[in-house]
Structures are given as structure tokens and as C-alpha cells.
Amino acid sequence: MNVIIIDDESRARNVLKTLLIEECLGVESILEASNLKEGVSLIKKEKPEVVFLDVEMPQSSGLEILDFFKNEVVDFQIIFTTAYIQYALEAFRLSAIDYIMKPIDVDELQNALLKAKENLKEKNIGDKLKNLEKAFQQLSINKIALEVPKKIIFASHDEILYFEADGVYTKVHLKNGKSELICKTLKHFSDQLKDQSIFYKPHRSYLINLKFMKEVSKKDGLYIIMNNKVTIPIARDRKDDFLKMIQNIFQ
Numbered sequence: 378m379n380v381i382i383i384d385d386e387s388r389a390r391n392v393l394k395t396l397l398i399e400e401c402l403g404v405e406s407i408l409e410a411s412n413l414k415e416g417v418s419l420i421k422k423e424k425p426e427v428v429f430l431d432v433e434m435p436q437s438s439g440l441e442i443l444d445f446f447k448n449e450v451v452d453f454q455i456i457f458t459t460a461y462i463q464y465a466l467e468a469f470r471l472s473a474i475d476y477i478m479k480p481i482d483v484d485e486l487q488n489a490l491l492k493a494k495e496n497l498k499e500k501n502i503g504d505k506l507k508n509l510e511k512a513f514q515q516l517s518i519n520k521i522a523l524e525v526p527k528k529i530i531f532a533s534h535d536e537i538l539y540f541e542a543d544g545v546y547t548k549v550h551l552k553n554g555k556s557e558l559i560c561k562t563l564k565h566f567s568d569q570l571k572d573q574s575i576f577y578k579p580h581r582s583y584l585i586n587l588k589f590m591k592e593v594s595k596k597d598g599l600y601i602i603m604n605n606k607v608t609i610p611i612a613r614d615r616k617d618d619f620l621k622m623i624q625n626i627f628q
Contacts, residue, residue, distance in 0.1 A: 383416030384431040413437040417445040432459040454493040472509035540584040
């Protein structure tokens with residue numbers, strides 16, 4: 378059996394490769410790729426039976442693999458490797474796509490590889506991947522994915538007080554008092570939530586949830602005071618727009 382491992386972390390690739398060699402029978406060759414694009418090129422060239430695919434990678438999520446096989450048959454089995462929190466794993470179960478959790482357990486690895494061998498004759502892996510994509514879309518309704526180290530947190534809109542730009546990163550301040558630093562720009566979240574009327578950008582460095590405004594201060598300028606007592610500035614060029622928005626929504 379020919380195997381390809383696609384994971385951006387070299388240590389994770391080495392651990393999986395070692396386990397496959399030492400603990401799994403029938404694995405003849407193991408190739409590696411550090412990102413999805415490189416991995417897809419290997420897949421098309423080497424025609425593996427099984428691909429171990431990391432879900433969370435910086436450039437492209439493993440879930441985007443179908444984008445590289447449009448109008449092509451996906452005839453290899455995929456086993457996702459993931460550090461997703463348990464809550465998100467329901468999407469994998471609903472789609473009948475196999476996965477193993479990080480850190481990888483030997484028994485889980487052996488069972489996943491055995492199922493992959495049994496399913497090699499199936500030609501519906503593309504359909505399963507589409508079902509997985511739909512399951513994640515359903516999961517994301519009224520939720521937003523916050524990618525933090527080693528996992529992805531799915532937070533509902535009602536859990537988010539505001540987003541704060543921090544250079545090329547974004548701090549997400551949550552209702553429970555916690556903050557998460559996300560490796561994405563504020564623009565990423567502004568674009569993602571542009572159709573959600575409860576989120577408003579009063580300043581280039583902030584995107585707030587209007588549900589958690591406590592008051593608006595007109596002392597020495599115009600400021601928003603959030604439920605957690607944090608003061609958010611309103612840019613001068615957005616003052617009129619903000620006041621009009623407040624009048625339309627709240628009065």
C-alpha cells in the first residue's frame with residue numbers, strides 16, 4: 378500500500394511515518410508533503426491508495442482538497458488527522474469520512490488504515506468529501522471558526538463581544554471574559570461577517586457586536602462602552618454613519 382502524508386508540521390509527519398512503519402502491516406511506501414498544493418501534486422503523480430491529510434494548515438485547509446480535483450475521480454482513501462475539539466468531530470461522523478485525533482493513538486491508526494483498505498474499492502470518496510463540506514457548513518451557521526494553535530474553536534455570534542486588530546493578527550474578545558489571538562487580519566472577519574447586521578465596524582481597528590453595547594459616550598468625542606466596560610473609539614469619518622445606524626436600529 379502506498380501512502381502520502383500531508384501535514385505542515387514536520388514533527389507530526391515524522392511521528393505518523395514512524396508509527397506506520399513500526400506498527401502497520403502492508404505499508405510499502407510513504408511520501409510526504411508540507412502543504413496541500415504540494416500534496417495534490419504528489420497524489421496526481423504517485424497515485425496512492427491512502428492519504429493522511431491534516432485539517433488545519435496555514436495556506437489551505439485539508440478540507441479544500443476537492444478544489445484541486447474538479448471533474449476528476451478521487452480514487453484514494455482519505456484519513457484526516459486533526460486536533461479539532463470533540464464538538465467539531467460530529468461533522469466527520471455525519472459524512473462517514475474517517476479521522477484520527479492528534480496526538481495519534483496506535484490502535485486508532487491501525488483501525489483507520491484497516492477501514493481504508495476495506496473501502497479502497499469504493500468510488501464515492503468525492504461524495505463523502507462533499508457531505509463533509511456540507512456538514513461543516515451546517516456547523517458554521519451562526520458560528521464563526523476561530524483558528525488557535527492545535528484546534529479550531531467554533532464560537533456563536535452571541536459569544537463574541539468584539540474583534541480587535543493586532544497587527545496582522547486579531548484578538549477576539551468573548552462573552553466569557555476570555556480573549557483569543559487569531560492568525561488572521563481584522564479584514565478577514567469583517568469580510569466574513571459583512572452580511573451579519575449585528576456586527577459593526579466603528580473604527581479601522583475594531584469590529585463590534587452591537588448586542589453588547591452598553592452606552593455611547595459623547596464626552597471628548599464619540600465612544601462606545603461595551604458590556605465589559607471596554608471603551609471602543611468611533612472614527613471621525615464614521616460618526617454620522619454610526620449615529621444614523623443607531624437611530625435606524627434602536628429608535
